[in-house]
């Protein structure tokens with residue numbers, strides 16, 4: 231793995247008897263940091279994505295204080311710093327568009343600051359992968375603490391979680407929700423800070439961070455407002471000091487074995503499909519690549535174990551009672567490599583053995599099934615075929631079983647405005663067997679693959695009782711959504727992928743068990759449909775970098791020059 235030249239660690243700089251140390255210590259004096267603290271080692275940066283523009287991460291400021299206590303107790307000095315923070319609901323066109331920018335911010339702050347190690351504070355969907363990607367590229371020891379899920383509210387007799395928003399919005403579109411119900415729902419949907427309170431992308435990535443050995447074992451699920459989260463943060467402060475002394479680096483944690491463990495845990499959880507893209511991006515920062523065929527094989531052999539919203543009926547708190555991520559790993563043990571490291575330096579085998587002694591076996595509870603008697607043979611499927619030569623993903627756990635093998639005629643939409651204009655047109659030539667294709671919203675077309683692939687069921691079919699149809703898109707879907715939606719079709723339409731050549735009435739054949747999605751049109755006919763690609767619209771600023779360097783989902787949508795295997799753009803030197 232290529233390592234850049236990074237700033238000397240904080241310890242070395244602050245102890246320097248010459249002018250460097252003189253100036254570093256002088257500036258800490260200016261912050262009022264006492265002399266005994268100025269000699270503490272290691273110096274630990276706390277990389278915070280706290281922001282009032284990111285309500286999911288708005289609790290991180292107080293967690294930073296707990297991390298500082300842990301670092302100080304272990305003999306270190308903690309210095310908190312901000313980076314940009316990406317809010318899923320507030321960032322347009324998509325928080326994914328800015329994930330790589332945040333990763334560069336994180337990497338450069340870690341690399342260029344006088345710190346020996348870092349504790350990352352993340353939460354909302356893209357902040358955790360951005361922080362992991364940046365920390366892996368920076369190379370200094372890193373531990374991650376997540377914000378934790380926001381409270382579950384109780385409204386009209388039901389425990390209300392974020393996924394309840396989507397059917398409500400659908401019913402409002404159909405004119406079935408009164409103004410009063412609409413206002414009441416708004417008051418009850420988000421009742422505190424913290425990340426989405428189901429197995430959406432944020433909790434899925436919190437689980438991934440645990441499995442990869444960045445986040446403390448058992449840290450993904452305790453709620454944002456739970457005092458235990460402060461204990462976790464304090465413990466993370468102690469862990470980072472130990473990781474520094476033992477010289478545990480991100481490159482030791484991100485291996486093919488740990489990536490396979492993380493991917494299988496995502497599948498068993500019925501976790502967010504966004505994790506597939508982020509895991510490949512994380513792999514790429516460590517000089518690794520997850521082939522579509524490899525992911526397909528792992529997905530096909532990992533059964534669904536968690537019955538948690540949006541895939542099941544249970545709450546995250548039920549999964550936590552069942553033992554959380556360590557319990558999922560214990561159940562999946564025959565499929566995992568438990569010699570990999572957890573964030574506290576122990577092997578996962580040791581962690582799981584210790585938890586079992588404390589809590590006893592808990593699989594078989596309603597929220598977590600056992601490997602012997604899973605909820606379904608698979609939670610996720612990775613597809614390839616003539617419609618998606620470089621891959622596509624479907625969240626099997628949130629799909630309709632009857633649609634997993636389906637043949638239907640395409641109804642094509644070019645962009646979200648086209649959907650909004652025509653989806654409820656009574657004359658739209660669509661029936662329950664049609665396949666709704668939404669394209670032009672991929673990595674570059676979106677840009678950033680906005681979470682809109684979950685095309686609404688046309689009103690005339692919804693009124694007849696149709697609740698799910700096969701949908702196919704180069705966009706993404708929120709981890710809190712459900713439905714039979716084939717996502718991340720690669721290559722995307724705007725870079726010449728076959729998805730861009732589909733016409734209304736073409737037959738699409740989906741076979742999830744076989745792992746295929748095909749367009750039943752001859753190659754000759756498809757070739758005749760190809761026209762010259764129009765020149766891309768002019769770009770400036772970040773978009774200029776993005777459009778030239780972003781890779782397709784099979785390379786994690788990372789920028790080419792950020793992956794560890796980048797060999798340099800020698801053909802176009804900077805002038």
Ligand code: FES
Nearest residue numbers: 286318354426432
């Ligand atoms: Fe931030 Fe879901 S919107 S975690």
Ligand code: MG
Nearest residue numbers: 355431708709
């Ligand atoms: Mg989301």
